[in-house]
Amino acid sequence: xxxxxxxxxxxxxxxxxxxxxxxxxxxxxxxxxxxxxxxxxxxxxxxxxxxxxxxxxxxxxxxxxxxxxxxxxxxxxxxxxxxxxxxxxxxxxxxxxxxxxxxxxxxxxxxxx
Amino acid sequence: xxxxxxxxxxxxxxxxxxxxxxxxxxxxxxxxxxxxxxxxxxxxxxxxxxxxxxxxxxxxxxxxxxxxxxxxxxxxxxxxxxxxxxxxxxxxxxxxxxxxxxxxxxxxxxxxxx
Numbered sequence: 469x470x471x472x473x474x475x476x477x478x479x480x481x482x483x484x485x486x487x488x489x490x491x492x493x494x495x496x497x498x499x500x501x502x503x504x505x506x507x508x509x510x511x512x513x514x515x516x517x518x519x520x521x522x523x524x525x526x527x528x529x530x531x532x533x534x535x536x537x538x539x540x541x542x543x544x545x546x547x548x549x550x551x552x553x554x555x556x557x558x559x560x561x562x563x564x565x566x567x568x569x570x571x572x573x574x575x576x577x578x579x580x581x
Numbered sequence: 582x583x584x585x586x587x588x589x590x591x592x593x594x595x596x597x598x599x600x601x602x603x604x605x606x607x608x609x610x611x612x613x614x615x616x617x618x619x620x621x622x623x624x625x626x627x628x629x630x631x632x633x634x635x636x637x638x639x640x641x642x643x644x645x646x647x648x649x650x651x652x653x654x655x656x657x658x659x660x661x662x663x664x665x666x667x668x669x670x671x672x673x674x675x676x677x678x679x680x681x682x683x684x685x686x687x688x689x690x691x692x693x694x695x
Binding site: 570 | 617680687
């Protein structure tokens with residue numbers, strides 16, 4: 469089976485712009501989670517989607533949003549980018565989003581100038 | 582809330598040395614516990630997991646035992662290799678309404694010298 473894929477792998481934006489990141493889960497997986505990884509804060513949970521519904525959300529401002537499509541692919545959007553949004557954004561998929569293993573993609577590295 | 586605490590890094594070892602990375606957790610209920618590894622420029626790879634008390638997860642010579650009495654899940658390897666140099670993360674999923682949410686420790690950088 470193909471693994472989790474994320475596009476693009478690298479992105480450079482300027483403050484105030486918005487960005488959309490994409491994640492394709494492992495075939496058959498219906499849960500997609502998103503994480504932000506920074507040197508200062510480590511790995512932090514953004515949100516989780518299952519069957520096109522957001523079931524769980526981390527402690528991030530409303531500028532961070534996401535959605536999931538009927539084929540389980542997911543996108544996350546960050547509006548009005550700030551310098552502090554520079555990070556590696558990781559998505560992970562699992563079958564049900566319960567306590568089973570999550571499988572991670574390679575991440576999208578976002579740099580905000 | 583739920584939390585994971587890992588030993589401070591970085592950890593520097595010589596090849597064939599014994600490795601221990603400590604991990605303790607705070608969670609209600611019965612979390613599942615995981616160790617992930619991250620190589621430079623890559624995402625996270627599952628190293629091993631345990632889903633209930635006294636379970637031992639193992640993979641590629643690494644082992645960790647789910648100890649509910651001490652709320653710990655320490656990672657061990659008997660003989661490390663240069664190729665084990667990476668960042669190691671301990672994580673938990675608390676279950677219940679924690680859909681799709683892993684709570685991570687801060688990560689431990691491991692460097693193995695020949």
